[in-house]
Amino acid sequence: MDNAMDRLSPYADGYERFFTAEIEPSLAEMEKKRREVARKIKRSLVLALVAFVLFLACLVPPWFGAAFSAGIEPYRGGVMMGGLFASAVFFFRAGYLTIGVQGDFKEVVVGRTCAFLGLDYARSSSDFPVDRFRETGLCSGFDDSTIEDAISGEHKGVALQLCQASLERRGGSSDSGSSTSTAFKGVLLIYRFPKRFHGATVVLPDATWAGNLVVGLRQEGQRVTLEDVGFEDRFEVYSSDQVEARYLLTPRFMERVVALGRMFDEDGGGLSMAFDGSDLLIAYRTPLKLFVGAGVFTDFTDRAHIGPILKELAMLLEIVDVLKLDDRSGSA
Numbered sequence: 001m002d003n004a005m006d007r008l009s010p011y012a013d014g015y016e017r018f019f020t021a022e023i024e025p026s027l028a029e030m031e032k033k034r035r036e037v038a039r040k041i042k043r044s045l046v047l048a049l050v051a052f053v054l055f056l057a058c059l060v061p062p063w064f065g066a067a068f069s070a071g072i073e074p075y076r077g078g079v080m081m082g083g084l085f086a087s088a089v090f091f092f093r094a095g096y097l098t099i100g101v102q103g104d105f106k107e108v109v110v111g112r113t114c115a116f117l118g119l120d121y122a123r124s125s126s127d128f129p130v131d132r133f134r135e136t137g138l139c140s141g142f143d144d145s146t147i148e149d150a151i152s153g154e155h156k157g158v159a160l161q162l163c164q165a166s167l168e169r170r171g172g173s174s175d176s177g178s179s180t181s182t183a184f185k186g187v188l189l190i191y192r193f194p195k196r197f198h199g200a201t202v203v204l205p206d207a208t209w210a211g212n213l214v215v216g217l218r219q220e221g222q223r224v225t226l227e228d229v230g231f232e233d234r235f236e237v238y239s240s241d242q243v244e245a246r247y248l249l250t251p252r253f254m255e256r257v258v259a260l261g262r263m264f265d266e267d268g269g270g271l272s273m274a275f276d277g278s279d280l281l282i283a284y285r286t287p288l289k290l291f292v293g294a295g296v297f298t299d300f301t302d303r304a305h306i307g308p309i310l311k312e313l314a315m316l317l318e319i320v321d322v323l324k325l326d327d328r329s330g331s332a
Contacts, residue, residue, distance in 0.1 A: 003016040003017075004016070005019060005303075005306065005307060005310060008310050008311050008314070009310060009311055009314035009315075009318070010314075010321075011317050012310055014116075015113075015310060019303075019306065022112055022116075023109060023112050023113070024301070026108045027105075027300045027301050028301055030101075030104060030105065030108065030300050031299060031300040031301050033101065033104075034105075034296060037097050037296065038297055040093075040097055041097050041098060041296060044090045044091070044097070045090070045091070045094050047086070048086075048088075048090035049087075051082075051083045051084075052084070052087040054079065054083035055079075055080055055083035055084045055087060058080040058083065059080060097296075098296045101296050102295070103123060105294055106123065106149075106291060107123065109305075109306065110291045110293070110309060110313070113309060113310055114151060114153075114313060117313055117314065117316075117317065118153055118154070118155070119316070120152050121149070121150070121151050122150045122151075123148065123150075124148055125147050125150030128147050128161065128163045128165075128188070129190070130145050130163075130165060130167070132190075132279075132281060133188055133274075135276075136200065136202060136274035136281055137202050137220075138202065138204075138272050138273070138281060138283040139167055139183060139184040139188075139283060140183050141169060142167035142168060142169050142183035143168060144167070144168040144170070144180075145165055145166070146165065146166040146167075146168075147163045147164070147165055148163065148165075149163060149164045151163070151316065153316075155317045155320045155326075156320055156321075156326040158191055158192055158320050158325045158326050159191070159192040160189065160192070160316060160319075160320070161189065161190040162187065162188065162190075162316055163188050164186070164188075164289060164291075165184065165185070165186065165188050167182070167183045167185070168181070168183060169182075184283070185285065185287055186283065186284050186285040186286045187283070187284045187290060188281075188282070188283055189281070189284075189316070189319070190279050190280070190281055190282075191279065191282070191319070191323075192278060192279055193275070193278055193280045193325060194325070194327065195248075195278070196277065197248070197275045197276065197277060198241060199221070199241025199244045199245070200239065200241075200274070200275070200276060201224075201237065201238070201239040201240075201241070201244065201249075201274065201275045202221065202238045202239070202272070202273070202274045202275075203235050203236075203237050203249075203272060203274070204237075204238070204272045205270065205271065206232075206233065206234055206235055220238075221238040221240040221241075222238065222240075223237065223238055224237040224238065224245045224246065226249060227251075228254045228255075230258055231249075231254040231257065231258055234258060235257070237249065253323070256322055256324065257271075257273070257323070259322055260322050260323060263315060263318070265286075270286050271283075290312045291309050291312055291313070292308075292309075293306075
């Protein structure tokens, strides 16, 4: 047997056998359901389009000629409303079916892969401490939060948590109601650090001269100047305790932070972190979702969907290794 998936991560040893025994049979059963649901979704989308075309035909009668216009005129208002309502219903049904079948896929693949890695998984969570990211300044002020894919566990004695978060800010009222804007969209992580911090130290992406000036005005601590040029080019550091900040951000640790940023993307521009109490908080801003896997119109049994999910989940453990968060020697 070609154990290709075992080589995707240092923590994937034995995953090929686990996948074959614990995940693949369930995906084969789910594939039958997916095909049926995909047919229903296609029918719903076609009916939604037909209903919307009927609405447009009534809205702009000349599209279908004078005879149609004259025949439909007595009923035009009702047909317009009916067409628009039916279109919305069919679109909603297609979306509802899509969310359901993709959620089932995640529950099986992401949930069981987490179990393989010694982690716990929930599709949503109401108790993830998202407010801590606002309090530390990693995420700008927000009013509402949507949490997906809550993962927790322990690696090398380091407790960890992750979620995918969409944080919304409510604006002022307008004629059409309250407006909202996205304050943050991406991944939030918490790692229990082996040291307790007395001050508050925040590492934020470099935002050019003007951007850094604005960000600096919102920070409670003072800017910390460090000697690592590569780190300074990518990040800005603020701390209420300059001495502790330099103790934490040793040259070796700064190298690891830059390496961590590259694990997420080429320049690490979406990465920020805060040392808070006994925890290291990490926020990675990205419009892309992790653990997506197969779509409703793709074969659930195709193994090509599995590798990226396994690598993304294993990255939670690799962060402990990259930053050496299990180092209890007192030196970062």
